[in-house]
Amino acid sequence: DIVMTQSPDSLPVSLGERATITCKSSQTVLYSSQNKHFLAWYQQKPGQPPKLLIYSASTRESGVPDRFSGSGSGTDFTLTITSLQAEDVAVYYCQQYADVPWTFGQGTKVEIK
Amino acid sequence: EVKVVESGGGLVQPGGSLRLSCVASGFSFSTSEMNWVRQAPGRGLEWVAHITTSGRRLYYADSVRGRFTISRDDSKNSLYLQMDSLRAEDTGVYYCGRYLDLWGQGTLVTVSS
Numbered sequence: 001d002i003v004m005t006q007s008p009d010s011l012p013v014s015l016g017e018r019a020t021i022t023c024k025s026s027q028t029v030l031y032s033s034q035n036k037h038f039l040a041w042y043q044q045k046p047g048q049p050p051k052l053l054i055y056s057a058s059t060r061e062s063g064v065p066d067r068f069s070g071s072g073s074g075t076d077f078t079l080t081i082t083s084l085q086a087e088d089v090a091v092y093y094c095q096q097y098a099d100v101p102w103t104f105g106q107g108t109k110v111e112i113k
Numbered sequence: 114e115v116k117v118v119e120s121g122g123g124l125v126q127p128g129g130s131l132r133l134s135c136v137a138s139g140f141s142f143s144t145s146e147m148n149w150v151r152q153a154p155g156r157g158l159e160w161v162a163h164i165t166t167s168g169r170r171l172y173y174a175d176s177v178r179g180r181f182t183i184s185r186d187d188s189k190n191s192l193y194l195q196m197d198s199l200r201a202e203d204t205g206v207y208y209c210g211r212y213l214d215l216w217g218q219g220t221l222v223t224v225s226s
Binding site: 048050106 | 148150175216
């Protein structure tokens, strides 16, 4: 199984400041037949289902604010929130869907400093 | 409105069975790959099962293989999860999802005597 490891577990950030979350996979998540990294990022607020933010490592889902961006390749990926807003307080998960079983990172809790 | 709605959760004794349902609307269900993902209380997300279009291929997490069965009825725009031999560690909110991008509010499964 591909193990996904996020850091940090908790991230206090001041409003308007940058938040950066990293996600490392135990093996590549490059789906070679499509030459895309099958890596997604989700936001989950309490009592709500996960919300897709980013797929294919760097493609923003429709309707997601452009302060959210994804980058990375191979086994190392990053989710960046360029200017943290109060509504961005949530737990963020990375997920690989390149191979079964699909696996999630343990989550990173973003809070206001 | 594009949505999926889960139902069928509840309290069940260890060793018991439960069948979850998910009804889709507002999109082409028959051409969509579907998933079940769960979340234990206070824990992270765990992928459970995946079904391709027409039910051609089924995939399961090791933790549920042999006990859970994913299926679909395209004529009813419905996805199912038959859960047998339930254990305490199966307790959690079960989310139905269209591939990556659309998730329901979830249904709570509690396995306890």
